[in-house]
Every structure is written in structure tokens, then in C-alpha cells.
């Protein structure tokens with residue numbers, strides 16, 4: 358039994374529903390027994406009730422739940438920073454040529470290693486990951502995640518039109534390869550399988566039918582794809598699926614929405630679609646860095662919240678600008694301040710979006726995302742670099758919410774000192 362002593366922040370309740378449920382323990386204790394949280398309270402209380410626990414004094418830093426990235430592409434690690442494009446040009450000129458290189462499994466394995474290292478080094482303990490268009494490369498990702506000890510849901514990316522031909526599969530091979538990967542990795546330790554058509558644009562009706570059949574065959578699989586990211590993309594989808602009233606209906610028609618589904622972006626979504634997303638409990642992964650970088654637009658967060666659509670956050674690497682979920686939450690805050698319908702995120706809401714909201718979107722809300730007793734001990738230990746601007750700000754800040762706001766504003770990967778999943782060390786700063 359281990360008792361960690363530090364300032365602790367977490368959001369065991371949804372701060373969008375009840376604003377005063379943010380938990381901040383200035384001199385907090387996190388009690389861990391066999392990889393699970395068995396207490397989270399004031400240090401002195403836990404010390405008294407558990408005198409035998411081994412104490413680690415981590416004062417001067419902050420423990421927060423492991424960060425959850427609800428939308429990120431593993432093959433795109435090496436193309437981060439492709440500025441100056443919009444979605445379809447970026448795919449054609451920069452992204453798809455790189456994704457094609459993952460046909461080489463040696464190359465793919467190297468990328469998978471870099472990818473899981475980057476997740477862990479940024480404090481991300483759980484991620485919903487777009488795999489590769491190639492089964493061996495997707496296998497390499499699952500193996501790298503398993504070796505690293507991260508919670509990763511991923512899947513073979515499916516397309517049978519309008520990509521480069523080498524990225525296409527037939528619906529038959531998509532079924533066979535998806536089935537084989539799901540059988541091997543879904544529910545295997547911390548891994549899970551997500552049926553992953555690239556987007557409706559690159560999938561025929563037969564391919565989307567395969568996706569629906571995979572979900573019907575195993576109702577515990579997750580589903581992920583993209584929606585309403587860019588006006589040109591939406592126009593093309595509506596042209597290709599002439600019978601559908603809108604982009605969302607394409608997914609609905611094949612049974613691809615629901616509580617196990619996470620759709621990324623939702624920048625150009627109508628109120629009528631928001632009603633349908635909320636009714637089906639389909640989650641949206643909000644990716645503000647990518648939305649701005651690719652000029653996709655400012656996501657209407659207030660309308661999503663008003664309609665009760667479940668929201669999480671994703672970095673969308675490599676359309677996004679890096680692996681930092683704290684930076685992603687800051688970018689959400691900044692963009693919503695100046696959105697057409699502005700909304701001011703509180704630091705507690707930012708923490709919730711970067712942790713528990715993602716866990717809930719992935720169906721892992723009872724396992725991770727906060728420090729409720731019984732959950733896995735998934736956490737990040739952040740410590741400001743001595744003498745840094747953040748260090749100076751924190752020393753002159755009293756209120757916990759102000760400290761958390763300063764962390765979101767100034768804490769980068771250099772502050773991530775230790776990351777653990779179910780108590781197991783997955784990253785330790787040198």
C-alpha cells in the first residue's frame with residue numbers, strides 16, 4: 358500500500374452539470390493498493406487511518422488523473438507541423454503519402470514506438486487511436502501500447518475509395534482483417550478494438566455495411582470516425598450519399614452511432630444533428646488545435662453542451678499541433694472565448710474534458726478518469742521546472758482553481774515527471 362502526498366486535483370463529478378464539484382486537495386493523499394485507488398483525501402486523514410502505508414512525499418507538484426486523448430492518429434507522428442493546408446489538401450499532399458509508408462512493417466513499428474512514447478511522455482494514459490490502413494502496422498501499434506502499458510483503443514482504418522489505391526481494402530478483406538485484430542486485441546489487458554472507417558467520404562456503402570456488421574457481431578467493440586470537419590468534405594459526402602439528408606445520417610443508416618461511438622470534430626453540425634447525437638449518446642471528440650490549424654472552423658461548443666451531446670477532447674495528431682492534452686484544453690478555452698456563441702470554460706471543466714469526459718466517451722468511466730475509490734490508479738505527476746515562469750506564477754497563487762488554470766496555461770511536457778497506469782510506471786522523467 359502506497360500513499361502519495363501532493364496537491365491533487367480531479368473531477369469525480371461532471372463540472373458542466375454541477376460547477377462546485379471540483380475536488381482540490383492542497384495537502385492531499387492518494388492511497389494506492391494493488392494498482393487501484395483506495396483513498397483520495399487530505400494527507401493527514403489518510404496517514405492516520407493507514408499508518409502502515411509507504412509514504413512518498415511529492416509536495417511541490419500536482420497529481421491529476423491520467424489524461425485521455427479521444428482522437429489521435431498513430432501514423433501521423435512524423436508529419437506534425439504541416440501548416441498552411443486545409444483538410445483535403447493536407448490529406449492528399451502530406452498525410453496519405455506518409456500513411457502509405459506504413460505498408461513497411463519495420464517503418465510502422467518504429468512509428469508505433471515513437472507514438473506510444475509521445476503519449477506517455479505527455480501524461481496521456483488512455484487514447485482512442487486511429488490505426489493504420491495496414492493490418493501489420495495496426496498490430497505493431499497494439500503491441501507497442503501493450504508493451505508500454507497504456508490503455509489504447511484502436512482499429513484498422515478502412516477505406517475503399519478516393520484515397521491512394523494502396524490504402525484501399527475490399528469490404529471482404531476489411532471484415533476479415535478487422536475480425537482477426539479484434540479477436541486478438543479487444544479486451545486483451547488494457548487494449549480494446551474500435552471499428553475505424555476513415556470517414557464516410559472514403560467508404561462505399563458496402564464498406565460501411567461491414568462496419569455495422571462488425572458492431573452487430575460484437576456489441577462491446579467501439580466505433581470511431583470523423584464528422585462535419587470541413588465544408589468541402591461535407592459537400593462531397595452529401596453528393597456521394599445522395600439518399601442521405603446529411604453527413605450524420607450516413608453513419609446512422611449503417612448503425613454506427615450510439616454510446617460506443619466517438620466522432621471527431623463536429624465543427625459544422627446543425628442543431629437538428631445535435632439533437633440526434635444527444636439522443637443516441639454519440640460522443641464528439643473536440644480537436645481545437647487541428648480545427649484551427651487546418652482552418653476547419655471554430656467548433657460550436659455551447660450548442661453541443663446546450664443539446665447535451667457528450668464531449669471529449671482529442672489532439673488529432675498530426676492535423677493537431679502535438680500530444681499535449683493540457684495544451685488542447687487551453688486551445689478549447691481560447692477558441693470558445695471568441696466563438697460566435699462564446700463560452701468560458703472553467704479550469705475544472707478543462708480538467709474534466711481532458712480526463713474523465715474522455716474515459717466516459719470510451720466507455721471506461723467506471724475504470725479511470727478520476728480518483729474515486731476502486732478505479733485504476735491512472736495518474737500524472739506534474740511538477741513545474743524550478744525557476745520557470747510557471748514556478749513563479751504558482752508560488753504567487755493561492756486559490757486551487759487559479760493554480761489549475763496556470764497549469765493549463767503554462768505546463769508542457771517538461772512538467773510531466775511521472776505517469777502511471779493502474780499503478781504501473783509508464784513514464785518517468787530522466
Ligand SMILES: [Zn+2]
Nearest residue numbers: 430583621673
Ligand atoms: Zn482525425
